[in-house]
Amino acid sequence: MPVPDVSERLSGAINEVTIGATEEQGGSRTRTVTIGGETSFPMLSFEGRYPHPPAFALQITAADVDDWHAEAKKHVADVAGDLEKWAGKCEEWGADLICLDLAAAHPDSGGRSPEQCADDVKRVLGASGLPLVVWGTDTDEVDNNILPKCTQAAAGENCLFGTAKELNYRTLAASCLADSHKIIAEAPSDINLSKQLHILLKDVGVNLQDIIMHPTTGALGFGMVYIYTTIERGRIAGLSGDTLMQQPVVVNIGKEIGRVKEAVSPEEESPQWGKVQVRAPLWEAATAVGYVEAGAELLVLRNPEALQQAKTALEALWPKPPESA
Amino acid sequence: MAVTGLDIYKLLPQTNCADCGVPTCLAFAMKVAAKQAALDDCPHVSEESKEALGTASQPPQKLVTIGSGDSALKIGNETVMFRHEEKFHHPCGIAVLVNDTDDLDAKAAAIKNLFLERMGQNIGVDVVAVRCGSGDGQKLKDAAMKMQAALNLPMVLIAESADKLQAAAEGLAEARPLLWERNGPSDALVELGARTGLPIVVEGDLDKCDGDVQKARQAGIEEMVLCPGEVTPRGALQFLTMSRRAALKRTYRPLGYPVLAYAWSQDPVQLSLEACHYVLKYGSIVVLDEDRPEYVLPVLVARQSVYVDPQVPVQVEAKVHEINEPHDKSPLLVTTNFSLTYYCVLGEVEASRVPTRILTVDTEGTSVLTAWAADKFGPEQIKEAIEKSGVFDQLAEGYQKPVIPGLVAVISGELSEELGRKVIVGPREAGGIRRFFNSEWPTLVGS
Amino acid sequence: MPVVTFLPAGVSVEADPGTSLLDAARQANVPIRNDCGGQGICTRCQVEVKRGEVAGRGSGGGLAEGRFLACRTLVAESDLEVYLPEETREVETEVTLRRTDPFPADYPPPGAMVETVELDLPAPNLDDNVSDSERLVRRLRKWRDAEYHIPLGVLKDLPVRLRDAQWRADVTVSVEPWGSRILRVGRPARKKPYMVAVDIGTTAIKAQLLAPEAGWVASCYNSQVMFGPDVISRIIHCQRDEEHGCPALKQLVVQDIERLIAALLDAQGVEREDVWALVVSGNTTMIHLFLGLYPVWIRREPYVGCAYLLAPVRPEDVGVNINPAGRVFCLPAVSSYVGADITAGVLATGLGDRKRPSALIDLGTNGEIAIGCEEFLVCCSASAGPAFEGGGSASGTRARPGAVESVWSEGTLRWRTVGDEPPVGICGTGYIDLLATLVRERIMDKTGRFVAGAPGVVQRDDEFLYVLAPAEQAAGGRDIILTQADVENLVRAKGAIYAAGSVLLESLGMDWGDLETIMLAGGFGDRLNKDNAVTIGLLPDVPRERIAFVGNTSLQGAVMVAQDAANYWKARDIAGKMTYFELSTHPDFMDRFVSACFLPHTDTEKFPSVSAAQE
Ligand code: SF4
Numbered sequence A: 001m002p003v004p005d006v007s008e009r010l011s012g013a014i015n016e017v018t019i020g021a022t023e024e025q026g027g028s029r030t031r032t033v034t035i036g037g038e039t040s041f042p043m044l045s046f047e048g049r050y051p052h053p054p055a056f057a058l059q060i061t062a063a064d065v066d067d068w069h070a071e072a073k074k075h076v077a078d079v080a081g082d083l084e085k086w087a088g089k090c091e092e093w094g095a096d097l098i099c100l101d102l103a104a105a106h107p108d109s110g111g112r113s114p115e116q117c118a119d120d121v122k123r124v125l126g127a128s129g130l131p132l133v134v135w136g137t138d139t140d141e142v143d144n145n146i147l148p149k150c151t152q153a154a155a156g157e158n159c160l161f162g163t164a165k166e167l168n169y170r171t172l173a174a175s176c177l178a179d180s181h182k183i184i185a186e187a188p189s190d191i192n193l194s195k196q197l198h199i200l201l202k203d204v205g206v207n208l209q210d211i212i213m214h215p216t217t218g219a220l221g222f223g224m225v226y227i228y229t230t231i232e233r234g235r236i237a238g239l240s241g242d243t244l245m246q247q248p249v250v251v252n253i254g255k256e257i258g259r260v261k262e263a264v265s266p267e268e269e270s271p272q273w274g275k276v277q278v279r280a281p282l283w284e285a286a287t288a289v290g291y292v293e294a295g296a297e298l299l300v301l302r303n304p305e306a307l308q309q310a311k312t313a314l315e316a317l318w319p320k321p322p323e324s325a
Numbered sequence B: 001m002a003v004t005g006l007d008i009y010k011l012l013p014q015t016n017c018a019d020c021g022v023p024t025c026l027a028f029a030m031k032v033a034a035k036q037a038a039l040d041d042c043p044h045v046s047e048e049s050k051e052a053l054g055t056a057s058q059p060p061q062k063l064v065t066i067g068s069g070d071s072a073l074k075i076g077n078e079t080v081m082f083r084h085e086e087k088f089h090h091p092c093g094i095a096v097l098v099n100d101t102d103d104l105d106a107k108a109a110a111i112k113n114l115f116l117e118r119m120g121q122n123i124g125v126d127v128v129a130v131r132c133g134s135g136d137g138q139k140l141k142d143a144a145m146k147m148q149a150a151l152n153l154p155m156v157l158i159a160e161s162a163d164k165l166q167a168a169a170e171g172l173a174e175a176r177p178l179l180w181e182r183n184g185p186s187d188a189l190v191e192l193g194a195r196t197g198l199p200i201v202v203e204g205d206l207d208k209c210d211g212d213v214q215k216a217r218q219a220g221i222e223e224m225v226l227c228p229g230e231v232t233p234r235g236a237l238q239f240l241t242m243s244r245r246a247a248l249k250r251t252y253r254p255l256g257y258p259v260l261a262y263a264w265s266q267d268p269v270q271l272s273l274e275a276c277h278y279v280l281k282y283g284s285i286v287v288l289d290e291d292r293p294e295y296v297l298p299v300l301v302a303r304q305s306v307y308v309d310p311q312v313p314v315q316v317e318a319k320v321h322e323i324n325e326p327h328d329k330s331p332l333l334v335t336t337n338f339s340l341t342y343y344c345v346l347g348e349v350e351a352s353r354v355p356t357r358i359l360t361v362d363t364e365g366t367s368v369l370t371a372w373a374a375d376k377f378g379p380e381q382i383k384e385a386i387e388k389s390g391v392f393d394q395l396a397e398g399y400q401k402p403v404i405p406g407l408v409a410v411i412s413g414e415l416s417e418e419l420g421r422k423v424i425v426g427p428r429e430a431g432g433i434r435r436f437f438n439s440e441w442p443t444l445v446g447s
Numbered sequence C: 001m002p003v004v005t006f007l008p009a010g011v012s013v014e015a016d017p018g019t020s021l022l023d024a025a026r027q028a029n030v031p032i033r034n035d036c037g038g039q040g041i042c043t044r045c046q047v048e049v050k051r052g053e054v055a056g057r058g059s060g061g062g063l064a065e066g067r068f069l070a071c072r073t074l075v076a077e078s079d080l081e082v083y084l085p086e087e088t089r090e091v092e093t094e095v096t097l098r099r100t101d102p103f104p105a106d107y108p109p110p111g112a113m114v115e116t117v118e119l120d121l122p123a124p125n126l127d128d129n130v131s132d133s134e135r136l137v138r139r140l141r142k143w144r145d146a147e148y149h150i151p152l153g154v155l156k157d158l159p160v161r162l163r164d165a166q167w168r169a170d171v172t173v174s175v176e177p178w179g180s181r182i183l184r185v186g187r188p189a190r191k192k193p194y195m196v197a198v199d200i201g202t203t204a205i206k207a208q209l210l211a212p213e214a215g216w217v218a219s220c221y222n223s224q225v226m227f228g229p230d231v232i233s234r235i236i237h238c239q240r241d242e243e244h245g246c247p248a249l250k251q252l253v254v255q256d257i258e259r260l261i262a263a264l265l266d267a268q269g270v271e272r273e274d275v276w277a278l279v280v281s282g283n284t285t286m287i288h289l290f291l292g293l294y295p296v297w298i299r300r301e302p303y304v305g306c307a308y309l310l311a312p313v314r315p316e317d318v319g320v321n322i323n324p325a326g327r328v329f330c331l332p333a334v335s336s337y338v339g340a341d342i343t344a345g346v347l348a349t350g351l352g353d354r355k356r357p358s359a360l361i362d363l364g365t366n367g368e369i370a371i372g373c374e375e376f377l378v379c380c381s382a383s384a385g386p387a388f389e390g391g392g393s394a395s396g397t398r399a400r401p402g403a404v405e406s407v408w409s410e411g412t413l414r415w416r417t418v419g420d421e422p423p424v425g426i427c428g429t430g431y432i433d434l435l436a437t438l439v440r441e442r443i444m445d446k447t448g449r450f451v452a453g454a455p456g457v458v459q460r461d462d463e464f465l466y467v468l469a470p471a472e473q474a475a476g477g478r479d480i481i482l483t484q485a486d487v488e489n490l491v492r493a494k495g496a497i498y499a500a501g502s503v504l505l506e507s508l509g510m511d512w513g514d515l516e517t518i519m520l521a522g523g524f525g526d527r528l529n530k531d532n533a534v535t536i537g538l539l540p541d542v543p544r545e546r547i548a549f550v551g552n553t554s555l556q557g558a559v560m561v562a563q564d565a566a567n568y569w570k571a572r573d574i575a576g577k578m579t580y581f582e583l584s585t586h587p588d589f590m591d592r593f594v595s596a597c598f599l600p601h602t603d604t605e606k607f608p609s610v611s612a613a614q615e
């Protein structure tokens, strides 16, 4: 009896989504990033395509970085406070995209005005040719205040803006529609909630092809596995033809690493865990690789070392399509 | 194929006599389908029925035991490709490689150091892989004996040829090591395995494994572990995926064995990432040539995470959780220890930036309303939890007022009676916490 | 201890500081309306504090000046005088009588649970000198072979009565689990024994008189509602007040039944003495409370009731006032959360006799679902809550005159009420229509959230709500509204029902499409719009002819048992055959529930007709 052929041809495919617009496309990016397009579970080249490698964004912010853990902070210490310089650094570090985190708009973190935020967006776009992700705050009112100004400031650049949530999606959806950006739909680790949000967005005119989903993020050992499984479940649905689950997935990992003691606790406190300068980036990279394994395509990190490590690991996994080999 | 309760029901006498301890045949059938009961528990089931069900319910992947006694490692018997479909049953072994030429005492000490506890579970390295780097079978045996004495962990014995494994296999047969002849098994290893009754590794691509497994089975070997050999991480992933699919989805028994994955990367960071990746995707034993904790730790945590049973409601510890560095005039929120409930509350509290204490009451991982309905989140339980935590001692006069979820507003009166203090009824959903903190809460405390 | 006096009744009670005014009123046995069971949602419990200081936060929040929510306002240190405005006092004690098709003149038919036969007995003589009782039983056995039991009371009079009737006597017998009981022997009266069938719902109680040419169903609110809207709150009350709680609840339901019987007898012109049996259906907790059985373990793991299969009892044992020699029968239950109401429903709909599987969905407070055919019967409880019975909602009401029972759009929203009376509230079918129409008109999104600025949507205290009928048009002088919390409740209730049905079907390896008929039972109104029920995802999107509205099957089942003892046995068979599924621990339930908490459903492809209509 020969070994049975177990490859599965699935009826669905993940949407291909491009972020960024070059000059010809009406923007000013030096390149664009496309994610998605898979027709099988991650990296299974014997049965399907995985046309674009997972993309990495590095997070930058106008807020102070006091709450960043030491191992991430040390890399950005000399650029924090200067978004333009920091953005330039990200390019050097090998990021595919830049993720501008707008935490500084929250009243407790400085309360930058909508205008200042819009200006931040502009300056980052001016300083680097990478495609841009703009990530709002955790507070709806603040988001509704600042994001419309930011989408406007980036009009034509085909950025990715987040996040739209079940209780607060109308404002961002309208702004992204008006200024032609892609949108992050965030639903807490549940494929039903995620699908519901996509329906709501569709009902207000957002194209399902323009959505990237964020099932929220947890670090390895701190909630990751629930989200990992949520992504897997969504991917099964999407590849089986559910158009509400064919959106690529983004996870925002950098922020989460600081919660994990094993990753960031200094050696003096936890000698049994070994060197922290190894642990911290490795933890971030391991979390990223884990998420890719489940199906995530866009990973937001903080630590440039982790970015390098994860990229190297994924090179050994990602099956380059023949044309780009 | 999954057998439904109705399929099993048809095989039963359908008399609802309740001799099985379940009120009806259908209920019993459902229990059997859910693997909560065995068909044999019905004294009236016919032989034909038993047979009909027997073949359908045999596990598609063999259970393999390595090691003996308390520390034995059981792997295999997996039933699903994705953990949410049921769960991953047998946590993979994580093995550290030791060469018989190494400083064995130092190695043993390093491995002992990787014996960790996390969240009440032992998550340490639980297998030692001893390799015959010396090329001398006797040396391998000595090294294996030494590791056995020092660590008493299940072992994988690795050598280039069967003859080098023989001494160790025979000497340590009691300890049931897994025998791995590189690129094996040769006929000699099959013979050795059959004679000693020890599990062996079958290495190669799927076709080779297929043939070798059948050969070894004919020789009488039952417990085997597949291994894709020295391949790239991508190759290994494909091997792992395809072999498990063949077993689970096609019931192809020659590939129905657990798989050993070796992290070949040279760079320790890459090696660690590679190992994590095998832990997530179907490796049953993952071998690392690395013993420094900073590299091994993520692998151990990945295993702990992915083998959590997704169908058991996840609980957080029942205690006072301090968020945003609370002080003596901070709110005290009370909720259940169902992790989803807790994390919803936590998320909102963190976003509010208000220093807060969250007291999670042990409701066996049920949500607020369910727990209330089942009498697990009533005034007595909350009172007990508050008293046990001693949280009032940390709060100033006028602030010792627990905030209970709005969904159980009905218990506020009785709870305040029990506590002899005011109880504040909070919002019905976590989403209302921030508004509650801003508008209502300040007006309700202090006096 | 402060004394609280309730006006205008003038009843006083001592209450500990910290007690809510609602609880104090309960202690004083002063009924206060509270449709949400004291959760501060329904705003029905408004009172005025005339004298004294109160605590808590029962005022403000949109209430008129001087008004407090009794459930949120606490007794402080001082004595209080609390005035109950009229609408708060209006705990609807009123009984509604509704006509139904009258029974035939020779009703009830032979074979009923209690019946009277006219028997000719051979007079005793020296050769045939068996005792009177043996003589009677011997004769009865010829009529119907069974074990007979003659209670002492009947026995005492037996010799006199037989001779007085000159050996031609009317014998009234009841069917009992072990045989038959002789209730009365006497001269032929040519009057059949009448019966009353009762359905004790968590929210409403209904009763029907079984007598020749009788055609009445009487209904009223279950007065226990003042202790909370669902069975759990009632059980908690028993638990809290171990001494008085359970007896108090029993007392309330017995009083309600008494009032219903009185209304029925009155309407039909029948005497109490002529009612020989009460046949009672209802969920397990309601039956426990009716019999005065302590129900506390029903809610505690592993959820075990005191008794599911109940022997008949004497009227005086439960305290109902019918012929004292009569019998009270309770239908059998399956489990703590699947009660006699479901057994009765299965009986009434013939679910267990069908060749192909069908479903019975009872949209009551527990939301039970039974699926089956002649081969199997399974059931589960969805714990849906009373939302579709009007419970726990700002303007909810049961289906009674003035209840908004249907809603549609003609550019603007239109509605009609039961009996075309001025609106008093919204009943179940009204809510179904309202939700469906609001989604269709995009006044709310598919999660049920109101769209700011949409017509009819107003903002009060930071919350959006929809005004269906302004106070000027309404009977109670209050806006008839739908709040965001109401929608959440309704969506959760319908989600629970659909999810429970889906999980139950999945565990059978079946799908909604495999069901021959989906029968919807319950007392939520008569004008069920099937399309709207599908539009909101309460019912699956199957061809509409497969959906049937079957009314109050619990009462129907009780009637069927009363009029034909064979059904009594059948009901027991049904209860024995039924397999109960506990969903609260089912691994898939939560997932199915979340996906069903959307309008109509997260998996839009499961509702093709709804998607098509929305395109
Ligand atoms: S013992 Fe067998 S026949 Fe009896 S109820 Fe159980 S399964 Fe049915």
Ligand code: FES
Pocket (backbone or CB within 6 Å): C033, C034, C035, C036, C037, C038, C039, C040, C041, C042, C043, C044, C045, C069, C070, C071, C072
């Ligand atoms: S009982 Fe007070 S608001 Fe409902």
